[in-house]
Amino acid sequence: MTxxxxxxxxxPDSPVGLVSAAATEPRPDEEPPSTSDVYAEWDSAExxxxxxxxxxxxxxxxxxxATEEFPERLRAERPDIVFNIAEGLHGANREAHVPAICEFFGVPYSGSDPYTLSLCLHKGRTKDVLSAYGIPNASFALIDSxxxxxxxxxxxxxxxxxxxxxxxxxxKPVQEGSSKGITEKNLVRSRDELEAQVRFLLETYDQPVIAEAFLPGAEFTCGxxxxxxxxxxxxxxxxxxxxxxxxALPIYGFEAKWIWDTPSEPLDIFECPARIDPWLQSSIEAVVLRAYHTLGCRDWSRIDVRLDADGVPNIVEVNPLPxxxxxxxxxxxxxKAARAAGLSYDQLIQSALVHAAERYFLDLDAPLSSRYSSLAESVA
Ligand SMILES: Nc1ncnc2c1ncn2[C@@H]1O[C@H](COP(=O)(O)OP(=O)(O)OP(=O)(O)O)[C@@H](O)[C@H]1O
Ligand SMILES: [Mg+2]
Known part of the structure; x- marks a missing residue:
């Protein structure tokens, strides 16, 4: 058996960190406390x-x-393949730790490799690569001090x-996700606002800040x-x-994700499939696939896109650990996007596993794999 x-x-069960929107409840006029989102990217037991x-x-x-015991346990268990959703905790390469350890022990694993995971976590480096390949993204400057x-x-x-x-x-803080440190105050319209908010972000998040031209158009997220x-x-x-x-400003940031969208009063924020012109859909899909391949993403990802003032789709960021x-x-x-393509939650997870196994020519115990393939083709 595989x-x-x-x-x-x-x-954690009783975390310092964020469990749900309701758990933190900062008032909308408050700066979200920097310690409240420590575990925002980690997964719930559910x-x-x-x-x-x-x-x-x-x-x-x-x-x-993926605790400190992970390397010893991986070595002892030696599974045929690792399905990886570990976000990591420490440092700029935290999302790369599990894949790097798998590579060290020669164990196949799902998803992108350590290089791509670290690259995509750094929004500035990601944009350097996208720009080098002519893939549209907002002009930017990195501020590290x-x-x-x-x-x-x-x-x-x-x-x-x-x-x-x-x-x-x-x-934006250059190396966060789940909109940590991304609030309405991050949209600045004057030098004074820029200076004050950059200083706040540098001090609070202890990492460089990326300053980007604001993309005023519609936003999409693309699986x-x-x-x-x-x-x-x-x-x-x-x-x-x-x-x-x-x-509210047209930003899908901390407030929208963690304050205004509550289990009791969910925001109706997603339209899927987005109702847009076919030509716009094709141009978004094309830029998304270019970014996916250029950055070396594997098996699955979620890529955010916004239109610039001319209506051109720009890559906002790439999430290889969606x-x-x-x-x-x-x-x-x-x-949600998978459901719209006719894939259940289980089939979404299984598809990422199947794509990973295919890369390693690994046979899974695959009662559903033939069924998944036909569904995957239907997504085309
Ligand atoms: N250059 C930009 N112009 C306009 N809006 C932007 C820009 N960059 C980010 N945003 C807004 O801020 C939101 C959060 O930014 P981004 O997706 O980079 O952060 P994140 O925290 O990594 O997101 P996620 O929760 O998807 O991991 C975007 O969804 C978008 O609404
Ligand atoms: Mg995003």
């Missing part, structure tokens, strides 16, 4: 159980929580030269499944900013 190692990080259950159709699932902030403000940066209410700048010429974009998820509270909350109410984008 032995499937399952690597994950589970949110997600971990749901993934394990989906994997179990293909073999015996060996749970390998008070000194580089001064240099940006007093140098001749074209980005800052254009800064105005009509050409605002959007700020991708598969590899090589068989990689497919799932039905697009459009972000419906009209569902945000009156006066969020996969199982329950319908959680409104998780990739499972």
């Amino acid at each position: 032995r499937i190692g399952f690597a994950y990080n589970q949110k 997600t971990i159980d749901a993934v394990a259950s989906a994997l179990s159709a293909y073999g015996e699932v060996v749970r390998l929580e 008070a000194a580089s902030l001064d240099a940006l403000l007093h140098g001749n940066s074209p980005l800052v030269a254009r800064l105005s209410p009509l050409a605002p700048i959007f700020l 991708v499944l598969g590899n090589g010429s068989r990689a497919r974009v799932l039905p697009l998820v459009g972000i419906n900013f009209g569902s945000l509270p009156h006066g 969020g996969i909350l199982p329950s319908f109410e959680d409104n998780s984008c990739l499972p």
Whole structure:
């Protein structure tokens, strides 16, 4: 029987960290406390159980929580393949740790390799690569210290030269996810606002800040499944900013994800499949697949796109470890896009496993694999 190692990080039961929107409840006018989102990217017991259950159709699932004991346990268990959703905890390469350890022990694993995971976690480096390949993304500057902030403000940066209410700048911590540190205050329209918010972010998140030209157009998040010429974009998820509270900015950031969207009052923020012109859909799919292949993504990913002032789709960021909350109410984008393509939650998870196994020419105990293949083809 195939032995499937399952690597994950589970949110602590009584965490310092964020469990759900309701658990933190900062007032909308408050700066979210920096410690409240420490575990925002880790998975709940419910997600971990749901993934394990989906994997179990293909073999015996060996749970390998990505704690300090992970290397010894992996070495002792030696599964045929590891299904990886572990986000890691420490450092700029945290998402790469589990895949790197798997490579060290020669154990096949699902998803992108350590290089791609580290690259995509760094929004600036990702944009350097995208730009080198001519893939549209917002112009940007990286600010790693008070000194580089001064240099940006007093140098001749074209980005800052254009800064105005009509050409605002959007700020982000360079290496976070789940909108940690991304609030409405990060949209700045003047040098004073830029300076104050960059200083706050540098101090709070202890990492460089990326300043980007604000992309004013519509936003989409796009699931991708598969590899090589068989990689497919799932039905697009459009972000419906009209569902945000009156006066909110058109940003899918911390407030929208963790304050305004609650289990009791969910926001109707996603439209899937997005109702857009076929030509726009094709151009979004094309840029998404270019980014996926160029950055070396494997098996699955979720890629955010926004239109610039000319309506051109720009890559906002690439998530090679996509969020996969199982329950319908959680409104998780990739499972939602998969559903629109006719794939159940289990089939989404199984498809990532099957694509990974195919890369290693590994035979799974595959009661459903032939069935999945036909569904995967239908996504085309
Ligand atoms: N250059 C930009 N112009 C306009 N809006 C932007 C820009 N960059 C980011 N945003 C807004 O901020 C949101 C969060 O940014 P981004 O997706 O980079 O962060 P994240 O925290 O990594 O997201 P995720 O939760 O998807 O991991 C985007 O969904 C988008 O609404
Ligand atoms: Mg995003």
